[in-house]
Amino acid sequence: MPDPSDSPPYPDAWEEVAELRVFRTTAPKWDSLIAWRAEMRRKGWKLLKVTTERGEILAVFGRTRAELKQREAPA
Numbered sequence: 001m002p003d004p005s006d007s008p009p010y011p012d013a014w015e016e017v018a019e020l021r022v023f024r025t026t027a028p029k030w031d032s033l034i035a036w037r038a039e040m041r042r043k044g045w046k047l048l049k050v051t052t053e054r055g056e057i058l059a060v061f062g063r064t065r066a067e068l069k070q071r072e073a074p075a
Contacts, residue, residue: 010049010060018062021045030057 014020025033037047044067049060 009051009053009058014048014060014062018048018064020048021061023059023061024053024056025059026055027052027057030059 008015008020009022010020040061041047044063045061046063047059048062051058
């Protein structure tokens with residue numbers, strides 16, 4: 001039987017429409033990363049999901065493919 005932690009913490013369909021980043025940390029560390037999370041949002045990343053798994057915070061950030069193309073286009 002496969003270990004559930006081997007599967008990604010988001011639906012498979014998300015990979016088809018977005019670039020994703022998964023971040024794991026402890027709850028106290030997550031609280032201390034407020035400036036880092038704000039910087040991620042400034043760079044266009046959206047916090048899509050936050051869960052707890054085995055005592056860790058698991059956060060999924062994403063940017064849609066359309067947003068990526070828009071950011072890469074010359075101004």
